[in-house]
Amino acid sequence: MSTATPESRERSALPVVAVVGPTGSGKSELALQLAERFNGEAVNADSMQFYRGMDIGTAKLPVGERRGIAHHLMDFLTVRQDTTVAQFQDLARAAIADIQARGKLPILVGGSGLYVRAAVDVLEFPxxxxxxxARLEDELEHHGLGHLAVRLAQVDPVSAARISDGKRVVRALEVHELTGRPFSSFMPERKYVQPTVQIGINGDRAELHQRLAARVHGMVAGGLVEEVQALLPEGLREGRTAQKALGYQQFLRVIDGESTMARATEETIVGTRQFARRQVTWFNADPRVHWLDWAQPDIGDAAAELVRHTLTP
Structure with missing residues (x-):
């Protein structure tokens, strides 16, 4: 005769939970609430929070504010290092499996859309x-993005219409050259690897803009430029990804005397708003996301009910 309590039976059947949405929407707080309710642990899916020392500019939740809840896949890279989405997929799925094996709820939290998909979806990476x-990166550096974008449009118009940053254009061309297939062909139908519920947080756009501006001003007041300065001896300039992160790129120019604090602050605010808009567009395209308004007073209860509705029979 089983001695399992209703709570333990519920935990054993819980799906993977992904808390998604734009930056500044309150994902970290909701993830903490769900972790407390369901005995969960967080798995980070914010690609800039992978880096040690990049704390203020990434709004990384301080250890002292995590309420004793374990957070996986934070601070595992130096600013000189890089990782691929495929590598993250392996790490995230291993963390999820470990959490589940200990009878706890894995809560993926972050706004890096492709990383979320890599963790929860059937997704093949070439x-x-x-x-x-290296050859394509050299072409990008010497001939510019436009040169490579034209080539990508010829071999993979679907990807060319979707991506615009140099790193991803280089990757798309690399995949085509390596496999003979367009990069877009590796994006399959939306299908979860295991039972999953995605909970999205969003709200009034004007309020989000105010939140993001206040956040950036808070980062500057909290020592963002000093954080960037401290990361220089660690290799921030040599890191291909870390140095391009929002805030870090802008305040590197302040340190170099190429910009002012006021200009870097405003550029970071504008860039963060643009990034948030792209995040909303990405997650809105996924019909499986259950959206909640950050302003609703019962958001924790509503999110918990969504989790319960996805319990395995």
């Missing part, structure tokens, strides 16, 4: 070739 990648 291999890489350092030689091809």
């Amino acid at each position: 291999g890489t070739d350092p030689g091809i990648r």
Whole structure:
């Protein structure tokens, strides 16, 4: 005869939970509430929070504010290092499996859309070739993004219409050269690897803009430029990804005397708003996301009910 309590039976059947949405919407707080309700642990899916020392500018939740809840996949890279979405997929799924094996609820939290999909969806990632990648990166540096974008439009118009940053254009061309297939062909139908519920947080756009502006001003007052300065000896300039993060890129120019604090602050605010808009567009395209308004007073209860509705029979 089983001695399992209703609570333990519920935990054993809980799905993977993904808390998603734009930056500044309150994902970290909701993830903490769900972790407290369901004995969960967080798995970070914000690609800039992978980096040690990048705390203020990424709005990383301080250890002292995590309420004793374990957070996985934070601070595992130096600013000199890089990782791929495929590598993250392996790490995230291993963390999720470990959490589940201990009878706890895995809560994926972050706004990096492709990383979320990599963790929860059936998603194939083609291999890489350092030689091809280096050659394409050299072309990007010497001939510019437009040169590579034209080539991508010829071989993969679907990807060309979707992506615009140099790193992703290089990756799309690398995949085509390596496999003979367009990069877009590796994006399958939306299908979860295991039972999953995605909970999105959003709200009034004007209020979000105010939140983001206040957040950036708070980061500057909290020592963002000093954080950037402290990361220089750690190799921030040498890191291909870390140095381009919002805030870090802008305040590097302040340190170099190429910008002012006021200009860097405003550029970071504008860039963060644009990034948030892209995040909303990405997650809105996924019909499986259950959206909640951050202003509703019972958001924790509503999110918990969504989790319960996805329990395995």
